[in-house]
Amino acid sequence: MANELERRLRAAFADHAPATVNLPDARAAAVLVPFYPAPEPTLIFTVRSEMLSKHKGQISFPGGSIDPGDATAAEAALREAHEEIGLDPASVTVVGRLDDTPTFVSGYVVTPVVGVLPERPQLSPNPAEVSKILEVPLDDLVDDIRREPGFSDRGRTYPTEAWVWHGHVIWGVTARLLRVLLGRLSDAGLTKPPGATTSWSAWPPAVTAP
Numbered sequence: 721m722a723n724e725l726e727r728r729l730r731a732a733f734a735d736h737a738p739a740t741v742n743l744p745d746a747r748a749a750a751v752l753v754p755f756y757p758a759p760e761p762t763l764i765f766t767v768r769s770e771m772l773s774k775h776k777g778q779i780s781f782p783g784g785s786i787d788p789g790d791a792t793a794a795e796a797a798l799r800e801a802h803e804e805i806g807l808d809p810a811s812v813t814v815v816g817r818l819d820d821t822p823t824f825v826s827g828y829v830v831t832p833v834v835g836v837l838p839e840r841p842q843l844s845p846n847p848a849e850v851s852k853i854l855e856v857p858l859d860d861l862v863d864d865i866r867r868e869p870g871f872s873d874r875g876r877t878y879p880t881e882a883w884v885w886h887g888h889v890i891w892g893v894t895a896r897l898l899r900v901l902l903g904r905l906s907d908a909g910l911t912k913p914p915g916a917t918t919s920w921s922a923w924p925p926a927v928t929a930p
Contacts, residue, residue, distance in 0.1 A: 722756075722757045722758075722836070722837075722838040722839065724757075725755060725757040725761055725836055726813060726815060726836045728908050728909070728910055729755065729815040729816065729834065729836055729905075729908070729910075730815045730816065731908045732816070732904045732905050732907060732908035732910065733815060733816025733817070733834065733904065734816075736816070736904065738816075738817045738818060738819050738820070739819040739820060740819075740820050741819070741820035741821070741822055741829050742829075743822055743829055745827065746822060746827055746828060746829045747785060747827060747828050747829070748785070748786040748793075748828070748829055748831070749783060749784060749785050749786060749796075749828045749829065749830045749831070750783050750784075750786050750790075750793040750794070750796040750797040750800070750830065750831045750832075750833055751780065751781040751782065751783030751784075751797055751800075751830055751831075751832050751833070751897070752781055752782050752783055752797040752798060752800070752801040752807075752812070752833050752835055753781050753818070753832050753833065753834045753835065753897070753901060754781070754782070754801065754807065754812065754835050754836075754837060755834070755835070755836045755837065755858075756836070756837040756838075756839060756840050756841065757836070757837075757838075757839070758839060758840060760857050760858065760859060761857070761858040761859075761910065762840070762855050762856060762857050762858065763855075763856045763857075763858060763861075764781075764782070764805070764807075764841075764843075764853065764854070764855055764856075765779050765780065765781060765853070765854040765855075765856060765890070765894070766779070766780055766781070766782050766804060766805060766845070766849075766850045766852070766853055766854070767779055767850065767851045767852040767853075767854065767888070768780055768849065768850065768851070769847065769848060769849050769850060769851050777851075778891070778892060778894070779854065779888055779889070779890045779891075779894055780893075780894050781832065781894065781897065782797075782800055782801040782804045782805050782807065782850075783796070783797050783800045783801065783804075783830070784796075784800040784803075784804070785828075786831075787799075793817070793831035793833055794814050794817075794833045797831075797833040797835075798812060798814075798833075798835075803846060803849070804845070804846050804849045804850050805843045805844065805845050805846070805850060805853055806842075806843050806844035806845075806846070807841055807843060808841070811837055811838065811841060812835040812836070812837060813835060813836050813837075814833055814834070814835050815834050815835065815836055816834045817831060817832055817833045817834055818832040818834065818897060818900050818901060818904070819832075819900065821893060821896055821897060821900075823892075823893045824893075830893060830897070832897050832901075834901075840855075854885070854888060856885055858905070858910065858911055859911070860885060861883055861885070861898065861902060861911070862912065863912075863914060863915045865883050865884050865885055866881065866882070866883050866914060866915065866917075867881065867882045867883070867884055868881060868917060868918060868919065869881055869882075869917075869918070869919045873889055878891050880892055880895055880896070880919050881895050881896075881899065881917045881919035882895050883895065883898065895919075898914075899914050899917070902914050
């Protein structure tokens with residue numbers, strides 16, 4: 721089953737040349753978009769610690785700044801995932817990446833690296849960075865739980881499109897990445913594409929050719 725998921729994920733990215741984004745003064749970051757296959761294709765997200773200075777409490781993919789010692793964005797994403805949730809880099813097969821995506825407030829350009837694991841991993845969150853790990857089946861990320869910008873949840877109004885999974889609001893740059901990811905996966909027959917949105921979070925960034 722793991723080999724089949726890897727094959728289909730590779731197919732989803734085979735014909736896509738990811739775009740790069742160059743913004744003055746932006747910091748480079750990388751996130752890992754990790755899948756495991758059983759009992760069904762599942763994505764791993766983190767809930768960021770309230771102790772962090774940026775994006776605290778938000779749901780994200782594991783990742784962080786690209787350091788000078790990181791040879792590639794993939795290396796940075798794997799290193800950060802190991803530091804944040806104890807994910808063994810050797811267990812991850814990188815199958816592609818999504819377009820570079822800028823954050824609109826915190827000044828980062830994020831490179832999303834897609835990886836697949838052979839089985840459900842044993843994970844351990846680093847409490848200084850991660851308050852909780854979420855394991856979300858791909859089939860749960862449907863339009864029934866998607867919300868348009870301006871919706872309210874537990875007294876808070878959100879400015880971007882979001883997916884609300886069991887009370888967890890996936891919004892902001894992670895929602896933008898999720899929209900693009902679901903679009904790619906729908907091309908490979910792994911899921912349905914998300915519905916149309918009016919959210920500014922779905923606007924394509926200005927890009928330069930890779």
